[in-house]
Amino acid sequence: MADLTQPPDIDEALRQLIEQPSYGAQVLIVTARMLEMDPAEPMSDRAGGLAMTIAIDAVLGTLPQVVSDDSVDRATRALPDLAGDITRGEAALRLRAAAKDLG
Structure with a gap:
């Protein structure tokens, strides 16, 4: 618990x-x-879309709409290429690297 007697x-x-x-x-x-x-499961558009929808709701669900919209736009623009024959684990690594670059 915070010490409320100190500034x-x-x-x-x-x-x-x-x-x-x-x-x-x-x-x-x-x-x-x-x-x-x-x-180990293959990456698919459906899996990525569902994961992103859950993340948006979890992270931005209580924020004002303008903040949410801006944050979704920034995240979407930073999305790495997840096409091709990759696993969900590889996609996660690429997403984490993109998040680090986004800050």
């Missing part, structure tokens, strides 16, 4: 805020986590 450490709060991934990056990370549940 908050503003520098620490700002550091934590700056180090947190953006909402768009969080969507990509959660999408990757969903795909990692069956890493």
